[in-house]
Amino acid sequence: MADESTQSITIAAGPTAVLDVIANFPAYPEWADSITSAKVLTHDDEGRPEQVRFTLDAGPLKDTYVLAYDWVDDGVTWDLVSGQMQRGQRGRYRLEGSEKETTVTYTLSVDLAVPMPGLIKRRAEKRIMDTALTGLKRRVEG
Template sequence: MADESTQSITIAAPASDVLGVIADFERYPEWADAITSASVLTHDDEGRPEQVRFSLDAGPIKDTYVLAYDWVDDGVTWDLVSGQMQRSQRGRYRLSEDGSATEVTYTLSVDLAVPLPGLLKRRAEKRIMDQALTGLKRRVEG
């Protein structure tokens, strides 16, 4: 069973700007340090990315995987379609706009196919989440 981790950050921008950066997957390698490449494979009926292939290098966790996205009212959720090192991945960006700022809550649950010592797995998860949120903030506010 995969553990779930959650972190939040406040970004000085409207939710639509934040969601625009989240949906621009091909540019993830520019701001999400662990992502080395990303390509949209399919789009939904509204033209939003539906399946995306990523290559990840987060220290002890290296993987190429495909995620399926579901665009919901307050953000986006995703689930693993296929991966080399992961059995499952479930995540969510929940956006809550308050005035001129947006609180972004990132929830991630990953189950690896290969056993990884708990300490290394927690460090890698923390690194992935920290870099995703701080990178997102820098990208949107920059």
């Protein structure tokens, strides 16, 4: 798997409110600029999204892919099921906080199926993470 990137942001809301926005995948195109569509394919036994198909347009990185989610005590993790441009993707949103404030730590590792210069790949990853965290903050706090 490729190198991991990690970024954090503090959101003025409790972890439950933050996780509710994270779990509402069909709304991602409204706040996650690089995501042009997101469709829940399956749900787990507790009714939470289990597999989701995304379409991504992050400049040089464009892909349609499916992620499998695992809802854990302090957030959610995911792994790539299938993708056109990716061989692997592993990510996590870890939430820590109180009912008034949550620190969200986003960890992402992407392994592309096609060669891409490291600098371009890192810029695309940074853009994806920046957009996801700032969009999440705006969505939860708005």
